[in-house]
Amino acid sequence: MTTQTLNFPVPNVLGSLENYIQAVNRFPMLSAEQEHELAVRFRDQEDLEAARQLILSHLRLVVAIARGYLGYGLPHADLIQEGNIGLMKAVKRYDPERGVRLVSFAVHWIKAEIHEFVLKNWRLVKVATTKAQRKLFFNLRSMKTGSSSLSASEVEAMAKTLNVNQSDVREMETRLYGQDMALEGSMDDDDDAFAPIAYLAAVDAEPTQHIEAAEREKLASVGLSQALGSLDARSRHIIEARWLNEENPATLHELAAVYSISAERVRQVEAKALQKLKAVLTV
16 A cells, blocks of 8 residues: 555544544554655655645544543543644654654554643642753652652652652652642631631731832932933933833934934934933932
8 A cells, every 4th residue: 555545534523522433443554665755755846735744644643642640630622622733743753764663653642732831720829840850840749659758768759760859859749749829718708717818918018118119219209300410402302202102103214304303313223322321310
């Protein structure tokens, strides 16, 4: 069978996730020769039909990989969708001349996309941001057995295996298994209960914060007014038109027309005025 005669029947209406999985499992698998021919066509001729056949023949791989992430409580369909994005990125970057099958190359891209999705959506507060934290996040979930806290010996063993500090393992365990808490209480809370919203006041809600902010704004306004007063009329107008008119700042050419000078001369006057303002404001 050649790639020209491959048939990838896609139902018009899949209806459910089960129907989708059944459909992708019916797509034919590609031989090494067929895969190479399609990849070359896509690379050299940007043949989108060839790319389509490469993607459809590997959708079952995405389903299998996504199934391994169901323990995070995220919808299987969403995991598959993100994995499909990774598969498309893999097809786009795949080099058929390296002697590696697409299935081996695509695994990395599929997992990377699913990892990113899990970290963004599994918890309201991100549990892992750096590359090292992400690696620890997924390894810790797979290595830990049971729901109890890790013992000192388990922490030491995991830290040694993953080549990280024991403190990093402890911190990630706390992030991983900590519970999200609602900021506002539920309607059926009793009178004695109160949610974090009741006692987590914003720092800027204190009267002293408002007073300090108002004083800073006043000083900044007075200081700017005094600094502008040190400029000649033309320089002040250029600065006000260029920097203090937020709705419709003037261009160099517009001001050049007003003063019958070149735009470059306006820029020079502006630069000199800004330098003088900076000197006055920093005194």
